[in-house]
Amino acid sequence: KAGVTQTPRYLIKTRGQQVTLSCSPISGHRSVSWYQQTPGQGLQFLFEYFSETQRNKGNFPGRFSGRQFSNSRSEMNVSTLELGDSALYLCASSPGVAKVNEKLFFGSGTQLSVL
Amino acid sequence: AQKITQTQPGMFVQEKEAVTLDCTYDTSDPSYGLFWYKQPSSGEMIFLIYQGSYDQQNATEGRYSLNFQKARKSANLVISASQLGDSAMYFCAMRPNFGNEKLTFGTGTRLTIIP
Numbered sequence: 001k002a003g004v005t006q007t008p009r010y011l012i013k014t015r016g017q018q019v020t021l022s023c024s025p026i027s028g029h030r031s032v033s034w035y036q037q038t039p040g041q042g043l044q045f046l047f048e049y050f051s052e053t054q055r056n057k058g059n060f061p062g063r064f065s066g067r068q069f070s071n072s073r074s075e076m077n078v079s080t081l082e083l084g085d086s087a088l089y090l091c092a093s094s095p096g097v098a099k100v101n102e103k104l105f106f107g108s109g110t111q112l113s114v115l
Numbered sequence: 116a117q118k119i120t121q122t123q124p125g126m127f128v129q130e131k132e133a134v135t136l137d138c139t140y141d142t143s144d145p146s147y148g149l150f151w152y153k154q155p156s157s158g159e160m161i162f163l164i165y166q167g168s169y170d171q172q173n174a175t176e177g178r179y180s181l182n183f184q185k186a187r188k189s190a191n192l193v194i195s196a197s198q199l200g201d202s203a204m205y206f207c208a209m210r211p212n213f214g215n216e217k218l219t220f221g222t223g224t225r226l227t228i229i230p
Contacts, residue, residue: 003159033217043206043220056217088158100148100212101167115221 002027004107006091012113018079021110025072032074032106037088043044047090049074050097067072075081078112086114117142117209119221123160127227128197135182136224137193138207146212149190151181154204163205166190168212194226202228 003086005024013019033056034046049068066076072093078085088111092104098099118141124173140149151163166174166181174181182191194201207221 035220045217045219065164065200069164077169090158090160092160099212100146103150103162103165104124104218105162106152109158111158 002112004091004105005063006089006107006110009108010113011109012115013081014115015081015083017081018077019081019112020075020077021089021091021112022024022042022088023074023076023091023093025074026105029093029095030072030093031096032068032072033092033094034076035073036060037109038086043090045059046076055092055097071089071090082113085112087112116209117144117147117219118195119207119209119219121221121224123224124159124222125225125227127229129163130199130228130230131196133193134197134201135224136194136207136226138191138221139154139187139189140209141188141205142209142211144211144213148212149181149183150181150205150208150210150218151190151192151206153216154164154177155205156203164192190207192221197228199228199230 007022018052031050036044050057052068063079068074088109090109092106120139147168150200152160160199162181164176178195180193203225
């Protein structure tokens with residue numbers, strides 16, 4: 001079974017641009033979560049989608065948005081990029097709604113650099 | 116809100132020795148789950164072990180065991196017979212046991228195994 005696939009692996013953008021990151025979950029998984037990882041802030045939760053509906057959202061500005069498609073693939077978009085958006089963006093999937101003991105399966109992430 | 120504290124930013128351990136990575140947490144929720152993840156340099160977060168707050172026994176998964184002390188709110192990861200491949204970042208994480216909640220991560224510990 002293929003794991004969580006994130007594309008692209010690396011991305012370089014300039015301030016003010018927008019970017020779209022893609023995540024394909026494990027086959028059969030219907031929940032997708034996104035995390036931002038930086039050396040200073042660690043892992044910060046962005047949002048979670050289940051069956052095309054956003055179920056949970058972290059404390060990020062409206063420039064960060066996401067969506068999920070009917071095949072469970074997900075995209076996240078960051079508009080008007082800032083230098084502080086430079087980070088590793090991790091996507092994780094799980095079979096269903098996150099129960100207390102449900103583990104997340106992560107992709108290798110997209111490393112975004114904003115110049 | 117939940118908070119996870121990992122006080123060891125970095126650790127160096129001789130190969131084949133056992134190592135304990137510390138994790139304390141703060142929550143007012145009576146029921147919750149605790150996770151440990153490993154992040155090698157490739158970036159992918161790999162699930163290691165899970166402990167439920169009402170589990171009677173400490174969790175074990177191969178060379179990994181979790182030293183769970185509920186009253187002290189600590190969930191330390193013990194790796195027995197360390198190997199060079201264990202060199203990575205290790206994250207403790209928690210999720211409360213009511214629906215729609217995200218996984219909250221600690222800041223991580225960088226473990227380096229010395230040959």
